[in-house]
Amino acid sequence: MLSSDELALLEAIRESGSLSRAAARLGKAPSTISHAARQLEGRFDALLFDRRRYRLQLTPAGQLLAQEAARLTLDVARLTQRVKQVAGGWEDRLRIVSDEIIEFDTLLPVVRSFQALGSGVSLRFGHEVLAGTWEALREGRADLVIGATNEPPAIPKLRWHELGVMEWVFAVSPRHPLAKVAEPLERETIAAHCAIVVADSSRRVDARGYGVLGGQATLAVATMRAKILAQRDGLGVGWLPRARVAALLKRGELLEKRTADPREPNTLYAAWSGEHEGRALKWWVEQIRQPRLAERLVRGIDSFA
Template identity: 35%
Template sequence: MSSPLTLDALRILDAIDRRKSFAAAAEELYRVPSAVSYTINKLEDDLGIKLFDRSKRKAELTAVGRLVLDQGRQILTASEELTVLARQAAGGWEAELRICVDSALGFDAVYDLIGQFQALQPRTEIRLMEEVLTGTWDALNSQRCDLVIGAAGEPPGQGFSTLPLGEVAFEFAVSIDHPLTQIPQPLSMDSIRQYPTVVVADSSRYLPTRSSGLLDGRSRIVVDSLQRKIDLQARGLGVGYLPLNLIQRELQDGTLQIIKLVDTRPAQQFCAAWHNSNRGKALAWFIERLQHMTFDSRLGLIADRPGD
């Protein structure tokens, strides 16, 4: 059984409410008043309810009529959105783009890119997620995201394209008043073994996980994000390696101090990655912008300088 609440009837109902008269609504919709009245009368007959209180001078909705219109406006909005999305998809623009960022890279540059993209294509919904270690490749491999910014290591299989972004430098950092700051550097592993290390848990769901900054034989504090790790180490509750680009503020305000170790941790290569089969315009836009960016060990992901 088809509903009498057609999109056309809802548009007429909306126009009458906004213009406060059948005649004004007819003028807005380029129809004769009798056609508008006929549509509303038939709708009321088909529904078996009164939508308008005709005892008033101006067209006023009944309580039931207000309910129908309020819900109907949501249907009208959804219909308009669907029309836009259909045309958008036909033009090659995705309805949604899911971006996964490794927590070691930071988000400032990604926020800037999203702002630029919204000015160009506001109808594409951006979904932003954060992953740690193998979690970035896992999100892409399991189709939970369309673009990874900050994947480390090799792809887990075939069918991926990658774009090198640069190296993230890691420094061993402790709170400014930590006992390790009073010992001559560089420190051996034995010197730091008695202090808890803060470890970020790998967020991978399906691919084999790995841990970053794990030192054998030591107690650990396991957290789910690099920001939690920074917070704990700044409070003196643990020690460990941190991305240099993410601790610039703490180094400047004196809450963290870099400690040199005999065995240093090498910089980590990071890249952007996506599925070869994805041909969406939104993805292509972000890839093109990333091609003109590089990773600075202190500033994070930045746009290339002219002439570089």
């Protein structure tokens, strides 16, 4: 590892092409710079400076060292900034995992506001589905989860906030056989048709799913948007967030069907660990507690409008 003085010496000689100019730039005597240059060559046991020409040049070995020195200088500066950042109460990074049911578009204004703070905290976003969202928090892969469903599980020092309630609609394509079946649809009638589901991302064996009846065939997709498209195309049936398919229902591209066993609304949660609450996490929690943002997160954006 080069010292800061050695890094500065290499940069000064590389940019000035002269020991005297490098000395002036560094505020040192030329003899001191010359001695330091020879010491650096002795340390690496390599010829780093070509002294045969009027203009002092770096040898290929010297060029490599100078390039790496520049990179190291930048790394040291970044490290210094990160140390000051953490010492000031900000995290080095904040990992935010949203349930796939939350559309990232709704978080963009919050991300923009956070970046305007100039905190230096790196944000890392990911998404999970159903039990996988809580699991990310439990296993330390997330500092904050947004849009988790079902009751908060038993996690040490877990803290949470209710975002709101998401309403569901059982919807089918006008071309699907269930479109012409009399309402309310019975369980046996629904079970005879393929259910479109968003696959639970939990790594555990007890991964779960919503709206699937015993023995019912399923088509698992990765996102809620894919589920909506599959149902619009008549590939299967299932429950969809009412607000996100309002336009498709209005245009008749999806039909709402009453069922004998209606689905209860889901409460969505934001959750985090109270063990390590830095300034970035506290800021995000404060934003998420705002009723207007919580409502926008729960309703989502009707991208089919």
